[in-house]
Amino acid sequence: MVDAEETRDWHTLTTRATAEALRLDPATGLASPEVADRLRQYGENRLAEAKPRPAWLKFADQFANFLVIVLLFAAALAWAIGEFEDAIVILVVVVLNATLGFYQEHRAERTLAALKEMLAAHARVRRDGRLGEVEATDLVPGDVVLLEAGDRVPADGRLISVHNLEVEEAALTGESQTVGKRTDALDDPDLPLGDRVNLLYMNTVVTRGRAEMIVVATGMQTEMGRLAGMIASGNDDQTPLQRQLDTLGKKLAAIAGVVVTVIFVLDSLRGNPWTEAAMSAVALAVAAIPEGLAAVVTVTLAIGMRRMAQNRAILKKLSAVETLGCTTVICSDKTGTLTLNQMTARAGWFAGSRFSVQGEGYRPEGGITVDESRVLAPLLLPMALCCDSQVCEGELVGDPTEGALWVLAQKGGIEPPAEQAASPRIAEIPFDSRHKFMATFHRVEGGIAMFVKGAPDVLVARSSRWLDERGEPAPLDAAARARLAAENEHLAGQALRVLAVARRLISEDEFDATGDLWKWADGWTFLGLAGLMDPPRPEAAEAIERCARAGIRVKMITGDHKATAAAIGHELGLRGGVVSGAELDAMSDEELAARADALTVFARVSPAHKVRIVKALKATGHIVAMTGDGVNDAPALKAADIGVAMGITGTAVTREAATMVLTDDNFATIVRAVEEGRVIFDNIIKFVRFQLSTNIGAILTVLAATLTGLPSPFTAIQLLWINIIMDGPPAMTLGVEPPRAGIMNAPPRPQDAHILTPARLGRLSLYGATMMVGTLWLFHSTLQEHGQEHGQEHALTMAFTTFVLFQFFNLFNARSEYGSAFNPLFLRNVRLWLALGGVLALQVVVVHWPPAQEIFTTTHLGAIDWATCALVASSVLFLDEARKLLVRIRARFA
Numbered sequence: 001m002v003d004a005e006e007t008r009d010w011h012t013l014t015t016r017a018t019a020e021a022l023r024l025d026p027a028t029g030l031a032s033p034e035v036a037d038r039l040r041q042y043g044e045n046r047l048a049e050a051k052p053r054p055a056w057l058k059f060a061d062q063f064a065n066f067l068v069i070v071l072l073f074a075a076a077l078a079w080a081i082g083e084f085e086d087a088i089v090i091l092v093v094v095v096l097n098a099t100l101g102f103y104q105e106h107r108a109e110r111t112l113a114a115l116k117e118m119l120a121a122h123a124r125v126r127r128d129g130r131l132g133e134v135e136a137t138d139l140v141p142g143d144v145v146l147l148e149a150g151d152r153v154p155a156d157g158r159l160i161s162v163h164n165l166e167v168e169e170a171a172l173t174g175e176s177q178t179v180g181k182r183t184d185a186l187d188d189p190d191l192p193l194g195d196r197v198n199l200l201y202m203n204t205v206v207t208r209g210r211a212e213m214i215v216v217a218t219g220m221q222t223e224m225g226r227l228a229g230m231i232a233s234g235n236d237d238q239t240p241l242q243r244q245l246d247t248l249g250k251k252l253a254a255i256a257g258v259v260v261t262v263i264f265v266l267d268s269l270r271g272n273p274w275t276e277a278a279m280s281a282v283a284l285a286v287a288a289i290p291e292g293l294a295a296v297v298t299v300t301l302a303i304g305m306r307r308m309a310q311n312r313a314i315l316k317k318l319s320a321v322e323t324l325g326c327t328t329v330i331c332s333d334k335t336g337t338l339t340l341n342q343m344t345a346r347a348g349w350f351a352g353s354r355f356s357v358q359g360e361g362y363r364p365e366g367g368i369t370v371d372e373s374r375v376l377a378p379l380l381l382p383m384a385l386c387c388d389s390q391v392c393e394g395e396l397v398g399d400p401t402e403g404a405l406w407v408l409a410q411k412g413g414i415e416p417p418a419e420q421a422a423s424p425r426i427a428e429i430p431f432d433s434r435h436k437f438m439a440t441f442h443r444v445e446g447g448i449a450m451f452v453k454g455a456p457d458v459l460v461a462r463s464s465r466w467l468d469e470r471g472e473p474a475p476l477d478a479a480a481r482a483r484l485a486a487e488n489e490h491l492a493g494q495a496l497r498v499l500a501v502a503r504r505l506i507s508e509d510e511f512d513a514t515g516d517l518w519k520w521a522d523g524w525t526f527l528g529l530a531g532l533m534d535p536p537r538p539e540a541a542e543a544i545e546r547c548a549r550a551g552i553r554v555k556m557i558t559g560d561h562k563a564t565a566a567a568i569g570h571e572l573g574l575r576g577g578v579v580s581g582a583e584l585d586a587m588s589d590e591e592l593a594a595r596a597d598a599l600t601v602f603a604r605v606s607p608a609h610k611v612r613i614v615k616a617l618k619a620t621g622h623i624v625a626m627t628g629d630g631v632n633d634a635p636a637l638k639a640a641d642i643g644v645a646m647g648i649t650g651t652a653v654t655r656e657a658a659t660m661v662l663t664d665d666n667f668a669t670i671v672r673a674v675e676e677g678r679v680i681f682d683n684i685i686k687f688v689r690f691q692l693s694t695n696i697g698a699i700l701t702v703l704a705a706t707l708t709g710l711p712s713p714f715t716a717i718q719l720l721w722i723n724i725i726m727d728g729p730p731a732m733t734l735g736v737e738p739p740r741a742g743i744m745n746a747p748p749r750p751q752d753a754h755i756l757t758p759a760r761l762g763r764l765s766l767y768g769a770t771m772m773v774g775t776l777w778l779f780h781s782t783l784q785e786h787g788q789e790h791g792q793e794h795a796l797t798m799a800f801t802t803f804v805l806f807q808f809f810n811l812f813n814a815r816s817e818y819g820s821a822f823n824p825l826f827l828r829n830v831r832l833w834l835a836l837g838g839v840l841a842l843q844v845v846v847v848h849w850p851p852a853q854e855i856f857t858t859t860h861l862g863a864i865d866w867a868t869c870a871l872v873a874s875s876v877l878f879l880d881e882a883r884k885l886l887v888r889i890r891a892r893f894a
Contacts, residue, residue, distance in 0.1 A: 009189040010216045011196040015160040017185075018214055022142040026160055026214065029126035029144045038140035045139040045155055045218035047225055055102075062098035078716065089720055123154040126212075141215050148210040149389070149398050153200045156222040157213030159183045164209035164388065164430040164438075166399055167200060169193075170335050170629075172223060173559050177497070178207050178399060180433040193223060194559075197433075208388060208399035209430075227607060227634055248688075248756060252695065259699060263706045300687070300735030304680045312664040313673050314647070320659040323642045324625060325677020327552060328748045329617050330670060331610075331636070333628040334558035334565065336646060337667050338572060339534045342396070343404035345411075346496060346535065349487045350379045350528035352469035357411060360535045362403055363394045364410035376412045378467065379528040382451035382501040384409040384416035385423060386440045401499065404532045405453070423449070427513040429521065437462075439521070441506075441513065448506040450520055456488045456500040456529060463502055463526040473525055487529055495567030496531030503527060533564075536572050543668040544573050551747030552674065555617075557602045557610055557628075557636075565603035576600030581609050592616040610636035623748070627662075627670060628654060644670055679739045681749070686734040688755055689764060690814035694726065694807055696768030701775050701803070711792065713779045713799040715857050722800075725842050726807040729835040734815060736831070760817075763883075767813065767876055771806045774872040775799050797847060797858045798865060804843050805873035808836060813880045820884060821877065 010018060019026050030038070063069070072094060078087035123136045126144040136154040139145070145157060153167070159181055166178040173194040181197050193201070200213050202222040219225055268274065305315045335341050342361040347354065355376070359366020370376060383405035389398025396403040406416050423442040431438035437454025452459060460481060468474040476484075491498045502524035544554050556574055558565050566578045578601040584592065593616040602613060610626070614636050617624045626636045629646035634657040637643025645658030646665040655661050662669050698719055705713050714722075756764075782795035811832070812821035846852045847861055861869075 010158045011186045011191065011199050012189050013158070014185045015158070015183055015214075018158045018160070018216070022214060022216070024142045024144070024214070026126075026144050026212070028129040030140070030142050031128055035127060035138075035140055035143070038142060039138065042140055042218055042221070044137045046137050048220050059098060059102045062102050063094075068094055068098075089717055093720070093724060139215055139218055141218060143215040145213050145215060146210070147200070147206050147213065149206055149208050151206045153202055153204045153206065155202050155215045156217040156224075157200045157215045159198050159200060159211055159213050161212040162209065163211065164432075165206065165211045166208040166431075167204050168207050168400070169201065169204045170341075170559070172201050172204055172227075177560075178401070180431070181211065182433065208402070251756075252692075256699070259703055263703065266706055300680055300684055300732070303736055304676050308673055308676055311672055311676075312662060312666070312669050314661045314663060316659055316661070320642055323623065323677065324660075324670075324673045325679075325681045326623050326748050327625045327642070327674055327677070328622045329553045329555060329624045330547065330674075331555045331557050331614060331617070331624060331626045331640070332667055332670075333633055333646075334556050334560065334568060335534060336629055336648075336665050337627055338540045338556060339536050339568065341534060341665075343400040343497075343532050344535045345404050345408040345530050345532050347491060347494065348379070348408075348528060348530040349491070350376055351467045351471045354487070354490075357408060359407075359411065360538065361394070362391045362396050362407055364407055366411055368408075368411050375471070377414065378471070378503075379501060379530075380409040380412040380414045381419065382453060382503055382527065383530070384414050384419045385425070385442055386438060386451040386453050386501070387416065390416070400534075401497070401532060405499070405530065408530060427517055429517050439517070441511070441517070441520075443508070446505065447508045448511040450504040450506060450524075452502040452504075452524060453499055456484070456498055459500040459502045459524065459526060460484050462522045463524040464522070465524075466526040467528070476526060484526065484529075491529060491531035494531065495564040496533050499530050499532065501527045501530070533568075536568060537667065539666065539668040541571070541573050543671040546671050546744055547674075548573075550674070550744045553597070553600075553622075555600055555602065555613070557605055557613065559605065560603055562603040565601050569601040574600040578603065581605040584609050584612065589616065589619075593619045596620060607633075607635050611639050614639045625670070625674075627667070629665065644673075675739065675744050678743050678748075679737075680735075682740065682743065683735045683737050685755055686737065686814050686817075687731050689760065689817070690731055690734060690807075690811060692756070693764045693767040693771075693810055693814070694723065696764055697771030697775075697803070697806065698722070700768050700772040704772055704776055705779075708776075710776065710780060710783075713775060713796065714803070715796070718796075718800045718856055721846065721856065722804055722807065725839050726804065726811075730807075730811050730832070730839055733829065733832040733835050734811070737815070737829075763817075763880075766883075767810055767880070770876045770879060771803065771810075774806065774875055775803050778802050778868070778872055793857065793859045794861075797861055798869060800856075800858065801843060801847060801861065801866070802869040802873055804839070805869050806876055808839060809874050809877040811836070812877050816884075818884060818887070820881060822881075 013021065015026075024030055024034075063072070072091075075087045075090040075094070078084075078090065122133050123139055123143075124131060124133050124146045125139070126132075126146065127134075131146070139155050143155075144160075145154065147153065159165075160183060162181050162183055165181040167181055168178050179194065179197060181200070183198055186196065186198060199216075200211070202224045217223075217225075308315060332338055340361050344360050345357045347356050349355070350370075353370065355368055355370035357366065357368050368376065387402045387406060389396065389402035389406065391397075391403050391406045409416055423444050425440050425442055426448070427441040429437075429439040431454070435454075436458045437452055439450055439452045442449050442451065460476075463476050465473045466476045466480050466484070468480075474480070488498055488500075504520060504524045506520060547554050554574060556565065556569050556572070558568075560568075562578060562580045569578065577595070577599040579599050581602070581604040584602070584605065587595070589612065592612060596613065596616045597620065602609065605613075610628075610633065614624050614626055618639075618641070624640045625642045625644055626633070626640035627644040627646075628634070628637055633645075634654045637645060637654060637657040642660065643658035644660045644662060645654040647655070647661045647663040648665045660673065698714070701713055705711065776799075779795050779799040782798045783791050785791065786794055815821060815832075846856050847858050853859060
């Protein structure tokens with residue numbers, strides 16, 4: 001058996017030593033029996049995934065809520081004393097809520113599972129002396145894998161043969177530029193991953209050329225697998241909303257416990273049977289515990305989750321969208337998130353003149369701004385012909401740099417496919433990082449044209465002429481060379497990647513396509529320069545500006561060089577300090593935490609740096625969202641309050657670590673998610689105000705009735721019915737309200753902000769007291785009118801109906817805390833009126849349908865009774881309208 005782990009420093013071995021270490025002949029590959037043995041030894045080439053949590057445990061998790069536990073206790077008590085109907089109704093409500101929460105989270109997981117297809121599904125290998133295709137999961141150390149442009153690397157491997165090979169490694173290193181690869185052994189065993197140019201890594205992408213590699217690591221032994229292991233031990237904390245609701249529920253339960261004890265003691269002292277006292281306790285528990293709170297919060301989050309999925313963001317947990325709503329910092333990866341991840345020509349220089357380029361990405365829309373007297377064809381033709389890549393309908397096949405030059409030629413009126421057909425390539429000098437240029441030879445009218453592109457300094461050194469201001473060839477003297485150097489510096493100073501092009505015309509009689517092509521590698525005519533960059537997404541700058549207005553800081557974290565990162569940050573509107581990974585290494589954790597707010601761009605960072613940045617921000621009280629797409633982002637996503645992964649370019653490891661996955665890889669989608677989170681929290685506060693005023697009113701009503709010696713004005717099942725019908729559809733209309741004006745012009749709410757402030761509690765207590773007085777007055781007067789013995793059922797029905805109608809009118813108060821309820825937008829809320837209409841219809845059924853009368857202990861009410869109930873109940877609305885009017889008048893004259 002071979003042990004691939006005996007040697008870690010594969011980049012320091014020669015190709016022969018690598019093959020010997022893995023005991024294979026690269027010309028024939030592994031034999032099938034050996035493959036089977038190694039597959040048993042190393043296992044399948046896949047990353048370890050957490051064992052799926054059984055469905056029954058996920059369902060059981062829905063009951064791990066304090067309020068739900070109290071309700072279950074109330075149901076058990078009701079069952080124990082023989083009130084089976086009450087117990088069954090309570091249990092039905094609890095189970096329905098759990099089922100809803102389970103279904104929503106399960107549905108999110110199924111949606112996310114569709115994104116786990118990013119790794120290479122197949123690989124071309126040489127085994128038993130033959131080429132074939134196998135499942136990527138079946139690769140083993142020692143397999144010889146063949147790759148070409150467009151392939152995703154299926155495992156880590158040592159290169160043994162390359163032809164013009166370049167690889168995009170942004171998923172692993174964060175570096176947006178492609179990396180040229182070669183086969184030479186390297187001396188330094190401690191080279192960083194990005195500099196090990198003779199190795200390929202799982203899930204990186206070949207952008208150009210072709211290669212053969214020997215697999216040296218598979219599955220969790222790959223670099224990607226090692227990073228996956230870094231995120232396995234993270235803990236999932238409660239979100240701010242969960243902590244708030246948990247605290248609120250416990251406070252309500254504590255209050256209810258005190259009141260229940262008082263009522264139980266009073267009933268016992270009066271000589272009432274203990275079963276009656278216990279049933280009063282159940283009724284009050286039902287009144288005090290906001291059992292609808294969990295259900296409506298779940299539904300509100302689920303609706304927000306569905307809206308976000310429609311807007312290209314998939315939430316793995318319902319509570320994640322709320323966490324975004326209180327986010328104070330977004331740490332964003334640059335490549336593909338803030339930028340297009342599509343190299344684009346932005347500027348250039350030709351024949352003595354500078355020009356700029358409009359349009360972004362791999363589509364030819366836009367143009368070139370240049371002096372009309374300049375004809376750019378001599379500059380653009382080499383870009384179309386000296387090219388191994390192509391762009392078709394906005395999709396790149398090959399190298400991003402060549403894709404940018406292809407599109408630049410199109411913007412200048414040249415169609416590369418037509419030119420390539422008219423002037424076919426007959427020979428080439430492939431690009432190599434040692435000579436830093438690529439040259440192709442084409443048969444044209446008048447001879448053989450040699451077109452060259454590469455590093456400006458190399459092309460200037462090998463050129464003898466240039467095109468002057470008239471566009472005519474002229475000697476490339478010292479003054480001209482100095483001018484070209486200055487133009488190169490000008491473009492590089494804008495953080496652009498600068499490429500140069502040149503040409504040489506060769507007599508057909510002198511040229512031999514099979515001979516020594518290097519004899520033509522000088523004496524060129526220098527044509528011009530092109531400055532390229534991965535441009536910011538057009539919508540990203542606007543999204544960052546919205547964040548600034550909303551009090552949210554944006555930090556750009558990238559593997560790019562400091563100058564490039566600073567330029568992109570400036571173009572995006574990020575204002576603040578720029579720091580490199582090396583500078584971060586020189587800072588202590590305390591110093592980083594002190595400076596974190598002032599820094600906006602972090603360049604040349606490693607995975608460990610990203611985690612440090614997130615932890616430093618959290619240490620200063622920030623709620624941090626971390627976005628990213630590469631494996632190198634995964635540990636930081638796990639460390640953040642909420643991790644946001646890219647669904648298109650993101651790796652499986654990143655998506656596993658994240659809480660939310662974007663299907664469009666767009667930073668603007670994150671900002672929309674932040675707004676959605678704020679809207680949801682705002683709407684949940686509306687619901688909480690409505691729910692708690694109902695609970696306070698019920699507690700005060702039952703307590704006051706006991707203290708004054710009146711019978712309980714409600715049965716337990718009536719109280720539960722009030723909570724079900726009013727905290728169901730009507731309350732849900734509060735949960736789906738559109739955003740209020742200016743919601744993204746306010747700073748994030750503090751992490752410790754309370755849902756139930758003293759002022760808000762005072763208003764809710766006022767609502768509750770109004771409900772108590774109105775309900776008990778009507779209950780008492782009805783008892784006196786019809787007599788204690790014969791009128792109790794009628795009085796119960798009047799009190800029950802009045803309390804339901806109190807909630808009808810109180811819903812208007814809950815929707816607008818400071819402004820009048822009577823505004824045009826509110827009156828046009830069709831969903832609200834449909835819900836309220838449904839509540840009235842259900843209450844009529846409960847009051848007048850005989851089977852329902854048996855269950856709810858109700859009796860028929862006349863038209864005058866209904867009018868009386870409505871008149872008394874409307875007092876809660878008009879009293880609050882008077883209060884808000886006084887507040888507005890006082891503010892006007894303040």
